[in-house]
Structures are given as C-alpha cells and as structure tokens.
Amino acid sequence: MKDCEFSDNKVLHSWHNNAEEWVKVIDREAIPSRKLITDQAIVETILAHSPTSVLDIGCGEGWLSRRLSAEGIEVWGIDGVADLICEARRRGQERQHFHTLSYEELDPQAFENKFDLMACNFSLIGERSTNVVFKNACSLLNPQGYLLVQTLHPLISCEAENYQDGWRPGSWEGIEGNFQETAPWYFRTVSSWVHLFIEHGLELTTLREPINPTSGKPASLILAGQFRL
Numbered sequence: 001m002k003d004c005e006f007s008d009n010k011v012l013h014s015w016h017n018n019a020e021e022w023v024k025v026i027d028r029e030a031i032p033s034r035k036l037i038t039d040q041a042i043v044e045t046i047l048a049h050s051p052t053s054v055l056d057i058g059c060g061e062g063w064l065s066r067r068l069s070a071e072g073i074e075v076w077g078i079d080g081v082a083d084l085i086c087e088a089r090r091r092g093q094e095r096q097h098f099h100t101l102s103y104e105e106l107d108p109q110a111f112e113n114k115f116d117l118m119a120c121n122f123s124l125i126g127e128r129s130t131n132v133v134f135k136n137a138c139s140l141l142n143p144q145g146y147l148l149v150q151t152l153h154p155l156i157s158c159e160a161e162n163y164q165d166g167w168r169p170g171s172w173e174g175i176e177g178n179f180q181e182t183a184p185w186y187f188r189t190v191s192s193w194v195h196l197f198i199e200h201g202l203e204l205t206t207l208r209e210p211i212n213p214t215s216g217k218p219a220s221l222i223l224a225g226q227f228r229l
C-alpha cells in the first residue's frame with residue numbers, strides 16, 4: 001500500500017469502528033505483552049515521576065486513568081472516539097474526568113488547569129496528530145512537567161521494512177477479536193521520536209526499553225521529556 005492510502009483521519013475512523021472489540025480485548029487481557037510487561041512498565045514509570053495530575057492522551061476505555069486515580073492522582077482522559085469515552089465514564093470513579101477530544105482539537109484553553117504529566121500509552125498512532133500533541137505539550141504542562149510516551153519498539157515493529165519514518169498498514173494479527181478494519185499507523189525511528197521531544201522544547205529525561213522475558217527482545221520503547229522553563 002502507498003502512503004496516500006493512509007491518513008490521520010483513517011486512524012480515528014478505524015478506532016471508531018473497532019471501539020467495542022477493543023474494550024473486549026482490554027477486558028480479556030488478550031494482548032500478552034501488555035499483561036506481562038508494558039502495563040506495569042507505564043504505571044511504574046508514571047509513578048516514578050510523582051505527578052499529582054495526569055492527562056491520559058488517547059485513554060481508550062480508561063484502564064490507565066483508573067489505575068492512576070487509585071493511587072490518588074487526579075486524572076483527565078481524552079480520546080477521539082466517543083464510544084470509548086462513554087465506556088471510560090461508565091467505569092470511572094472519583095478523581096477521573098473524561099472528554100471526547102481528538103488530538104487535532106487539543107487546545108490548552110480546553111482545560112482549567114495544567115498537568116504534572118501527560119501520558120501517551122500506545123496512543124500516538126498518526127503523523128500530524130502526534131505532532132499536534134507535541135506542539136501543545138509545553139502549554140498543557142506545569143513547569144517541570146513531563147510528556148511520557150510508550151510506543152511499539154521501532155527496531156521490533158519495523159519488521160522487514162526499511163528503517164525510516166512512514167505510514168504502515170495496521171494489523172490485528174495475534175489479537176483475537178471481530179475487528180472491522182485495520183488501523184494504519186505512522187512508523188517512527190528511535191531518532192525521530194527523540195527529535196520530536198527536542199524540537200518541541202522538551203528535555204529527554206528517560207529512555208527505557210522494557211524487555212519481554214520470553215523473547216529476550218524489547219517489548220516497547222518508553223520516552224519522557226521535561227518542560228524546563
């Protein structure tokens with residue numbers, strides 16, 4: 001497939017159509033690497049930064065927001081898919097605030113407060129939409145606040161393709177479910193991720209590669225950058 005067949009709009013369209021199945025996947029803990037490694041890795045990394053307020057970007061059905069609010073953290077979750085936000089609200093408890101909002105609509109004026117930390121757990125999928133999140137980060141964060149990203153590890157997810165940024169067709173392979181369509185995603189190299197932090201005024205403070213003990217390979221890449229005045 002060529003680049004022109006993919007777009008940020010197609011990403012959201014696909015997540016919209018697969019929202020119900022995605023909730024079932026999370027409930028069944030049907031992605032082994034999440035259960036085994038990456039859920040714990042993101043929670044540990046966030047807690048290590050001791051935030052009192054978190055903006056969960058692309059929160060899905062809200063599992064991470066719930067986990068963080070159980071630690072006493074005030075959490076705001078946004079997602080572009082209304083059905084997922086409905087589900088997050090239905091399951092939500094105190095200290096949780098959910099809004100249907102695409103990254104393209106992300107506006108610091110939309111919130112009454114700023115955040116100690118913005119968390120993006122496997123949710124920066126598009127090209128332009130990811131740039132918008134980075135562009136707004138310093139306006140959304142308190143001084144010394146962090147933008148934290150967990151993503152597929154580029155060296156593993158690159159597979160047989162050339163190691164360069166670009167749109168890739170999505171796949172639900174290995175995840176059981178009645179998915180309607182695949183969600184395309186924009187591949188970025190490690191240096192491209194690092195560059196996003198630098199060019200948007202965030203000082204890279206963390207780079208983690210949690211290892212999958214079964215394969216001995218990295219299960220993900222976790223990066224954090226700090227907004228330093």
Ligand SMILES: C[S@@+](CC[C@H](N)C(=O)[O-])C[C@H]1O[C@@H](n2cnc3c(N)ncnc32)[C@H](O)[C@@H]1O
Pocket residue numbers: 008011012015016026057058059060061063064078079080081084101102103104120121122123124125126129
């Ligand atoms: C792989 S899911 C991850 C959900 C959640 N962070 C988790 O850990 O389970 C990706 C999420 O990003 C959201 N998303 C992707 N692109 C988006 C955009 N441009 N605006 C808003 N939400 C977006 C999708 O709707 C989906 O809920």
